Amino acid sequence: MKEDKHSRWFELEYVPEDYIFSKEDRPQNLDRSVCYSVPVIDLENPKAAIGQSQPVEEILKASEEFGFFQVINHGIPEKTVNDAMSVLKEFFDMQSKDTAGIIPHKKGYIYTSSTDFVKNGVHLWRENIKHPCHPLEECIHLWPDNPIRYQEVIAAYLVEIQKLSSRILEMICEGLELKQGYFKDKSEVQLLSSNFYPPCPDPSLTLGILPHHDPSFITLLYQGGSTGLQVMKDGQWVNVGANPNAFVVNIGNQLEIISNRKLKSIEHRVVTSTHETRLSIATFVNPSPDCIIEPAKHLVNDLEPSLYTASQYKDYVHRNNAFGDYTTAIQNALRSES
Known part of the structure; x- marks a missing residue:
């Protein structure tokens, strides 16, 4: 391909050496990957008909068995979602980047195509923007100024x-039979x-x-x-079915700890495609920094003792580098066997 100053870093006919993972880390058998649809749960009617599973029951079952589920009829206006995807596409299409694909970040946001989330010097095939959301x-003033409507659109999203996250956590709270409002003062949408x-x-x-929790x-x-x-x-990588109107929800490490491993934080990753462009928005609902994370007392007894030691969330993040790609933090939180 003829290179010019307008070419983007990924417009190549080959994968550069510093994007090629070692054989043990590469995705295997992509053409034969199992297509799998995690449970899709309809939130429109909170009370299902007699004889049908309730959404709370479905969420709890999916969280126990898969650690993932999708929600539809979730109440977020289609325009709000479309506007967010549109403004992020505008952001990634901006031309004011250096040769590495980085927009100078005068503020507190991060944008990179190749400088974070690496292993043994190998870069991920992606571009990323990351910024805080709470309060x-x-x-907002830490977010990009351009596109001009970025701050307004993302704030509305x-x-x-x-x-939606508060609603889902309340349903999980009900499913675990925890006190109503258990997560109300503990959870915040902290990171986009x-x-x-x-x-x-x-x-x-x-x-x-990379694979991570x-x-x-x-x-x-x-x-x-x-x-x-x-x-x-079940020991193999499976593709999550794509539903254009759904939000994918996955259980994180903190909820696995609170549920005393009743709910599962599952390893996941993203693979690339030769023909498809993928744009996603992940929002992380985290505990407040000073929150003590430990198994809920209601879920601990002589037959099911506590599996995890208590820890402030900020200490957990510091100890496990919890906003990087990592795979062992949840195991590190387990009580040592005596």
Whole structure:
């Protein structure tokens, strides 16, 4: 391909060496990956008909068995979601980047195509913007000024995400038979991370995101019907079915700890495609920094003793580098066997 000053870093006919993972880290058998649809739960009617499962029951079952589920009829206006996806596409399409694909970040936001989330010097096949979200009114000024409507559109999106995440946590609270409002003063939408995954000449050599667990209570992901998300299920990577109107919800490490491992934080990753561009928005619903995270006393007894030691969330994050790609933090939180 003829290079020019307007070319983007990924507009290549080959995968550069510093994007090629070692053989043990590369995605295997992409053409034969199992297509799998995690449970899709309809939130429109909170009380199902007699003889049918209630949404609370469905959420709890999915969280126990898969650690992932999708929600539809979630109440977030379609325009709000479309506007957020549109403004993020505008952001990633901006031309004011240096040769590495980085927009100078005069403020507190991060934007990169190749400088974070690396392993052994190998970069991920993605571009990423990440910024804090709580308290919303104190964080907006840290966000990009361009596109001009970015701050307004993303703020409106996050207001709706906060409502949905609170609703889902209340349903999980009900399913675990915890005291009503257990998560009310403990959870905040603290971080937004949006990823742009361009087409890749050879997806078998690289990754969009490394295998990892989320350090959150829950993570809400909008992927606009695009594929690429994979979860570890029964010892193999399986593709999560793409539903253009759904939010993917996954259980994070903190909720696994509170549930005393009744709910599962599952390893997941993102693979690339030769022809499809993927744009996603992940929002992490985390505990407040000083919150003590430990198994809920209601779920601990002589037959089911506590599996985790108590820890302030901020100490957990510091100890486990919990906003990087990591796979061992949840195991580190387990009580040592005596």
